[in-house]
Amino acid sequence: PPDPSSMKISTLGGNINENSGGLRGLKYGVTRDYVLGLEVVLPNGDIIKTGGKLAKDVAGYDMTRLFVGSEGTLGIVTEAVLKLLPLPETKQTMLCLYESLEEAATSVSAIIAERIIPATLEFMDQPTLEVVEDFANIGLPTDVQAVLLIEQDGNPEAVSRDIQKIAEVCEQHGAKSVKIAHSEEEASALLTARRSALSALARLSPTTILEDATVPRSEIANMVRAIEDIARKYEVNICTFGHAGDGNLHPTCATDARNEEEMKRVEAAFQAIFEKAVALGGTITGEHGVGLMKAPYLELKVKKEGIAAMKAIKQALDPENIMNPDKVFGKASRKRVVVS
Numbered sequence: 001p002p003d004p005s006s007m008k009i010s011t012l013g014g015n016i017n018e019n020s021g022g023l024r025g026l027k028y029g030v031t032r033d034y035v036l037g038l039e040v041v042l043p044n045g046d047i048i049k050t051g052g053k054l055a056k057d058v059a060g061y062d063m064t065r066l067f068v069g070s071e072g073t074l075g076i077v078t079e080a081v082l083k084l085l086p087l088p089e090t091k092q093t094m095l096c097l098y099e100s101l102e103e104a105a106t107s108v109s110a111i112i113a114e115r116i117i118p119a120t121l122e123f124m125d126q127p128t129l130e131v132v133e134d135f136a137n138i139g140l141p142t143d144v145q146a147v148l149l150i151e152q153d154g155n156p157e158a159v160s161r162d163i164q165k166i167a168e169v170c171e172q173h174g175a176k177s178v179k180i181a182h183s184e185e186e187a188s189a190l191l192t193a194r195r196s197a198l199s200a201l202a203r204l205s206p207t208t209i210l211e212d213a214t215v216p217r218s219e220i221a222n223m224v225r226a227i228e229d230i231a232r233k234y235e236v237n238i239c240t241f242g243h244a245g246d247g248n249l250h251p252t253c254a255t256d257a258r259n260e261e262e263m264k265r266v267e268a269a270f271q272a273i274f275e276k277a278v279a280l281g282g283t284i285t286g287e288h289g290v291g292l293m294k295a296p297y298l299e300l301k302v303k304k305e306g307i308a309a310m311k312a313i314k315q316a317l318d319p320e321n322i323m324n325p326d327k328v329f330g331k332a333s334r335k336r337v338v339v340s
Ligand SMILES: Cc1cc2nc3c(=O)[nH]c(=O)nc-3n(C[C@H](O)[C@H](O)[C@H](O)COP(=O)(O)OP(=O)(O)OC[C@H]3O[C@@H](n4cnc5c(N)ncnc54)[C@H](O)[C@@H]3O)c2cc1C
Pocket: 003, 004, 005, 006, 009, 010, 011, 012, 013, 014, 015, 016, 017, 018, 019, 020, 021, 022, 023, 071, 072, 073, 075, 076, 077, 078, 198, 287, 288, 324, 327
């Protein structure tokens, strides 16, 4: 079930080590929720097995969880025992259009308050819509402030009941229009358009920096507004889309790494975005991991003591620091490693 937008190119080793998530995270969770056991080659050459197929097994520390999301810093994963789910019988997709971010954000909370957990609950702001439509050409509206892309799956009766209820809730909370996809092709075009948001934005400028600041669901509107204010303050171009159901937003900056003065403003803007996300009870990364680019911000989230505890684990398993040595704890500036 975890379906990172990179699914056509990513590997299981990468997914496990990044604990990747995707459009179905709200209902189905992330990679961690499907990894039952691992075989790992440790930096000293030892091969260990963690977890396994048993539903109940509490023998020792939960090493599986330790390695999932460890970004290749603790060992090499050579085998994984994964949990599978049967495919849902059916699914339905809808698009809700909004004149304001607040209405879109309050609809998200209202849907969950109705005890409906959609399989997908995605958000795109107006600048993203414009770029994605220009790229995908599927008739997305570009004259609204925000859209929610919603999918529900399951048995046909429950799906149609949920979709109807979601449409009502969205209309009650200000959706200007609610469009239900009438065919699989239409639904798949909408989801593909959302998945291609990064590729579409990447056409705008020589350098694209995609971030994944995450906040509690109730703070989405505040966070999106803060991102807009920060972009204005630092005079940088930022579009925002993301997994509204998880509060996982992707503020994405179209910039040019060759322009040093602009890059300083981009740096300052992202620093402000991460500080705001953490202040709202969120985190500096919801799914992409810390890697090189976000190492300077890790302390914002886990504090000095948290970093010390993580470093103790790293030191115990990899005393020679041979596994992805600069990742997670490095202090390198993101300027050296921008995605272009
Ligand atoms: C266009 C695009 C869209 C993306 N969308 C998403 C998204 O929606 N959700 C999301 O969560 N992420 C996303 N990502 C980030 C990333 O692609 C995913 O996290 C993906 O799971 C990484 O897998 P990979 O095979 O590309 O790993 P790589 O990039 O090759 O590796 C990732 C890290 O894992 C380590 N690693 C890889 N294999 C192993 C192994 N067997 N043992 C130990 N360490 C290992 C590497 O050293 C590296 O540090 C996206 C990336 C791109 C380029």
